[in-house]
Amino acid sequence: MERIIIDCDPGHDDAVALAMARGLSDKIKVEAIIATYGNQSIDKTLTNTLNLAQALKYDAPVYTGSLRPLIRERVAAGYIHGENGLAGPVFPPCTRYCNGNGITTALDLVINNPGEITFVSVGPFTDLAVCIKADPRFAKSLKRIVVMGGAINRSGNVTPSAEFNVYADPEAAQIVFNSGVDVVMFGLDVTLQLTLSDEIIENVKKMPATSYTPIFLAAMECYVAACKEYVHDYPSMHDPCTIAYLADPSIFEFERRSVQVDCKSELNYGRTVAAFPNGEGNVLVGVKAYKEKFWSLFYEALSRLP
Ligand code: RIB
Numbered sequence: 001m002e003r004i005i006i007d008c009d010p011g012h013d014d015a016v017a018l019a020m021a022r023g024l025s026d027k028i029k030v031e032a033i034i035a036t037y038g039n040q041s042i043d044k045t046l047t048n049t050l051n052l053a054q055a056l057k058y059d060a061p062v063y064t065g066s067l068r069p070l071i072r073e074r075v076a077a078g079y080i081h082g083e084n085g086l087a088g089p090v091f092p093p094c095t096r097y098c099n100g101n102g103i104t105t106a107l108d109l110v111i112n113n114p115g116e117i118t119f120v121s122v123g124p125f126t127d128l129a130v131c132i133k134a135d136p137r138f139a140k141s142l143k144r145i146v147v148m149g150g151a152i153n154r155s156g157n158v159t160p161s162a163e164f165n166v167y168a169d170p171e172a173a174q175i176v177f178n179s180g181v182d183v184v185m186f187g188l189d190v191t192l193q194l195t196l197s198d199e200i201i202e203n204v205k206k207m208p209a210t211s212y213t214p215i216f217l218a219a220m221e222c223y224v225a226a227c228k229e230y231v232h233d234y235p236s237m238h239d240p241c242t243i244a245y246l247a248d249p250s251i252f253e254f255e256r257r258s259v260q261v262d263c264k265s266e267l268n269y270g271r272t273v274a275a276f277p278n279g280e281g282n283v284l285v286g287v288k289a290y291k292e293k294f295w296s297l298f299y300e301a302l303s304r305l306p
């Protein structure tokens, strides 16, 4: 059983990642969900996280993470995810509440369970970086880190050089990639291989409905429309790659690299640069996804939702 902390900024693909983790509860135990700023400000991402936790009937408590990046000004992605951060679904009144500070909770959980906890980050890496800097025991106690972020052999999606989660806090990403902890990195090189389609949406419509089905369909309708307008393509399942990996690592292929983040230049601020592949380094960089295996796991996870 993979015991995880998931740090997210819902966000349409974050919402799919949370749903998949919930559906794959035979393989993944979500110990804590931390809402961080990212796609939108934390008040909005926290509201979305609480609504999703309620809709997905999560037992895991929800916490708040960082309000802003370590150094740079905060940026958002409302042009993709909408003004409220999760355009589309209309949720019923939410009875879930925030259980407190995600940073102190993550520190306690990881340090008190050495070698047990995987930290999954699918928004800016700020919370993870703060934990790493706050207590040296944290990095030593982590089982591993799994992140969605960066781009190695392709352009970014916010600037030609930078992917959003890293661009939102490059200094935090540099801390994480150089923490010495084993990192599994799902950058755009691999996440853009898993693009949604009308066929996939139609397949979900044909499945026996769960309470999540209308949420998924309403969210994806907006996510598809925004991505068609902004990137002239269907959206990709960026964040769900982290969950799919934890349930079935064979869905992906990797190269072992060391990764640095450009925190100095203007033009390439937030670019992730990997040393040439020589089998050394603490970062497994995702390079290939087996599409059929991924989408089969996606359907399986959604079919198991309560
Ligand atoms: O670049 C994709 C990442 O940025 C995803 O985590 C998405 O949710 C947005 O936060």
Ligand code: CA
Pocket: 008, 009, 010, 011, 013, 014, 038, 039, 122, 123, 239
């Ligand atoms: Ca995200």
